[in-house]
Amino acid sequence: MTATSDAVPVYDPARLDAISKRRRRNTAVSTASTILVLGALLVLIVTSPGWPAVRESFFNGFHAREVLPEILTGLKLTVILFLTAEPVILVIGLLLAVVRGLSAPVFTPLRFLAIAYADVVRGIPTILLILMFAFGIPALNLQGLSDSRLFWAWFALVVSYTAYVSEVLRAGLESVHPSQRAAARALGLNQYQSLRYVVVPQAVRRVIPPLLNDFIALQKDTALIAIVGAGVEMTRAAQIYAFDVFNYTPFVVAAFFYVLLTVPLSRWADWMADRQRRRSAAAGGGL
């Protein structure tokens, strides 16, 4: 097809034209098919005989408006809970991950403790941890410990998620090529400095997607504090109203706000990861 064997094909105008025509046709076909399929699904839903009842039950405008103030109040507590929990989880999780990576024999007991923590805590359902901490610890009547179910439920969430996050971070640390550590040592950095300036930054960058996964899961799991009546966060606020009027719409409203929290976070994390990738590609690294 090309005129000469060493001409670069992509600059051939005829070929360029064909490529752009194909792109436009693809866009048209994908748009048309998306509209058709989604439209058909929508038709299927709204013409089904039970739809009016489902709409009344799940998408009831009156109840949505009535419950909105309580949902927003609950949203405040939800946001406070996960915004205060996440930094603690990340810091302690990183500490645990680093401890597990320490190879010197003198650190063996610490390593065992970190392993035991990750294994045992991941094995216990978060709900049980919340019940045990929020009801059990105050019942011990120890001096100086808070009585507050809200605090201990928050604490149980932190304990639970730290175990998962520490494993994610450990995977990130292990994925950094050993040559990085070797190079850092060769440059004269000590153990702490090579971790701090070379290994950990790369490790964290690599595991941003799974870390974000855990953060998003944490936002929903704040709802578990309701099991000990610790405070009315968004899901509980929805549930209280829903049980009062026998309608599911409050849950749909709460779900909407949860999605509102999740989507910008995901886009931001993707953008951050992209930016890091571009930076390391530009530096000619690509690690």
Next chain:
Amino acid sequence: MRIARTSLRSAVVVTASVAAVLALSSCAQEQSEPAATSTSGDACADITTVTDGTLTVGTSDPAYPPYVIDNKPTNGKGFESATAYAVAREMGFAKDQVAWTFAGFSQLAAPGAKDFDFAINQISITPKRGEAVTFSDPYYAASNGVLVLKDSEFADVTSLAELQDAKIGVQIGTTASDDVESQIAPTQEVDVFDDTTASTQALVNGQIDAIVTDLPTTLYLAAAEVPGTVVGQLPAANAAESWGLALQKDNPLVTCVNQALGALTDSGELLDITNQWMTEYSDAPILS
């Protein structure tokens, strides 16, 4: 040409999937027609139940005393178990023709066919709930009681105002939280629990000062579960908290159920059942 064939293939795929979706929509189940109501005087002459020949009753699991004893509604013991069997008998179902199933919030609120004929579970009749389910006539009118620990600073209160500084716990899905807000107006936020197991744990731990829930339950808890005392009951709310049996919305069976309840009231049997199971759980000074 390669391009044209790819387009054609994707067009075929899209058309086929749209056709499949539209074909599915024509298979959507039709709602079954409700049974025609009887025109004769006896509303229970020609009834349809979820399972032919059986009356299915829904209640919670676990179900607590004094409403159900030992969490076994089939033994007929307990106020709601006994009432259900009496209503069933008036409707024409013998004791062995009654089946029990679980009816929690989801089963009550969900659109679509219920798998029980009526649910009995201390469900307060409210207009808003009436939009989602059909209620029978009331079978009991309950007030709310206030339960505190025997050695609590609130153990000697005689008025609502003295409870304002208490940390109060209520159960979700009850009208207690509304009554607490309107009649006590506490200074601290009211805690909402899933069930009395959780709220009594918090009470025993000293994490809350008082539990407000229906009076029979508070008296039972004080007698059997916690070292507590019921300081009194809240004055009856203006929309008196009557409990009703909950049926599927617009279920014509409600006419038969109401006839049965009416017969039990007229004969005095409902009062006997109430006295048998609820007397020790229905007396406490009214706080004001």
